[in-house]
Amino acid sequence: MLTLRLQIFQWAKHSSKIIALWVFSACTMANDPRLGVLWPEDVQRQQAVKAAGQGLDEPLSQPPVAISEPKLTTVIAEAPSELEKTVSETLEPITLEEQIQQQVVQSALSQFGYDIFAVTPTTFAPVEGIPVPPDYIIGPGDTFVLQIYGPSDVEYRLVVTREGRLLIPEIGDIQVAGLSFEEAKLTLQQTISKMRIGVKTVITLADLHTIQILMVGDVSRPGMYTVSGLSSLLNTLITTGGIKRTGSLRDIQVRRHNQVIARMDIYNVLLKGVDDDNIYLRQGDVIFVPPIGPTISVAGEVHRPAIYELKTEQTVADIIALTGGLLPTAD
Incomplete structure (x- = not known):
C-alpha cells in the first residue's frame, strides 16, 4: 500500500512537470508572433553549423569582371593594283646581267601617296575641341x-x-x-x-552646325555624308575611306553650284607640307576624284622608289625630285 502511494506521488509529480513545461511553451508561443517558426537568420545559422561540421564550406562566388578593350583603327591591306602588277612584271629579271642587278633594283613597287588612306577610323566623330578659324562660314545650327x-x-x-x-x-x-x-x-x-x-x-x-557633302568618282566609298561644318577637304577624304588606286591624287576637285571652286594636289601635302588647297567644305559641296593620270615607275638608287603620277613634271630632274633625290651609292 505504501509502495502504491509512492508511485502515484511520483507519477503526479512527473505529470506536473510536463504540464508546467507545456504551459510555459504555450505561453512563449503566444507571446512570440512567429508561433514557433524560426527566423531566416536562425535557419541559416543552423545550416552553417551543419555544413561546418561536414566540411562543406565553399567560398563565395565572385561576379565576372567585364574587361573593356579599346577600339583599334582598322588597317586596310589592299591587294596590288593592276598598275603595280604590271610594273612588277616589267622589273622581273630576264638575263643574267639583270639578275645580278636585281640585288639593287626593287622587284615590286607600290603607288605613291595612297598609304595615307590605309588606316580608316572606326568611328566618324565630328571635329570638336579645336579653335574656330576666322574664315569659318556661319550657318544654321551654329x-x-x-x-x-x-x-x-x-x-x-x-x-x-x-x-x-x-x-x-x-x-x-x-x-x-x-x-x-x-x-x-x-x-x-x-x-x-x-x-x-x-x-x-x-x-x-559653342556648337557647330553639320553639313551634307557628296563623294563621287574614284573614291573607296562614294555617297552622301553628314560631316562637321569645320571639316576640311583632306580630313573628309581620310575619314570617308579615301581614294581608290585608280583615282588621281593630283587633281581632286571640289564643286560648288556646278562650278569647280578648288583643286587639290595631295603630293603638295605629302612632299612639301603645303595645304593651301585644303579648303573648308560647305553645305552641298561635291568632291569629285577623276581617274589617275599618266604614271612613271622609278626604281633603284633613289630615296623613295615607287610609282608616281605625273602632273607638270617633264624632265628627269623633275621626276628625281619626286623621289626625294638620289642615294649616295647611285652612279
Whole structure:
C-alpha cells in the first residue's frame, strides 16, 4: 500500500512537470508572433553549423569582371593594283646581267601617296575641341555664346535659325548666315554697342552646325555624308575611306553650284607640307576624284622608289625630285 502511494506521488509529480513545461511553451508561443517558426537568420545559422561540421564550406562566388578593350583603327591591306602588277612584271629579271642587278633594283613597287588612306577610323566623330578659324562660314545650327558686361552682366546662348538669323533679347534679330566668323563677331559687336552704350561684348562659338557633302568618282566609298561644318577637304577624304588606286591624287576637285571652286594636289601635302588647297567644305559641296593620270615607275638608287603620277613634271630632274633625290651609292 505504501509502495502504491509512492508511485502515484511520483507519477503526479512527473505529470506536473510536463504540464508546467507545456504551459510555459504555450505561453512563449503566444507571446512570440512567429508561433514557433524560426527566423531566416536562425535557419541559416543552423545550416552553417551543419555544413561546418561536414566540411562543406565553399567560398563565395565572385561576379565576372567585364574587361573593356579599346577600339583599334582598322588597317586596310589592299591587294596590288593592276598598275603595280604590271610594273612588277616589267622589273622581273630576264638575263643574267639583270639578275645580278636585281640585288639593287626593287622587284615590286607600290603607288605613291595612297598609304595615307590605309588606316580608316572606326568611328566618324565630328571635329570638336579645336579653335574656330576666322574664315569659318556661319550657318544654321551654329550656337553662339554672347557675354555682355556692363551695369548688369548677362550671358546668352543663341542658335542660328534656319533663316540664318540670330535672335538676341532686347536687341532684335541679326543676319549672320553666310558671314565668316570674324565678320559675324564684328557685326554683332557693332549692333550691340549701338543698343547698349558702354558695354563690352565677348563672342564665341559653342556648337557647330553639320553639313551634307557628296563623294563621287574614284573614291573607296562614294555617297552622301553628314560631316562637321569645320571639316576640311583632306580630313573628309581620310575619314570617308579615301581614294581608290585608280583615282588621281593630283587633281581632286571640289564643286560648288556646278562650278569647280578648288583643286587639290595631295603630293603638295605629302612632299612639301603645303595645304593651301585644303579648303573648308560647305553645305552641298561635291568632291569629285577623276581617274589617275599618266604614271612613271622609278626604281633603284633613289630615296623613295615607287610609282608616281605625273602632273607638270617633264624632265628627269623633275621626276628625281619626286623621289626625294638620289642615294649616295647611285652612279
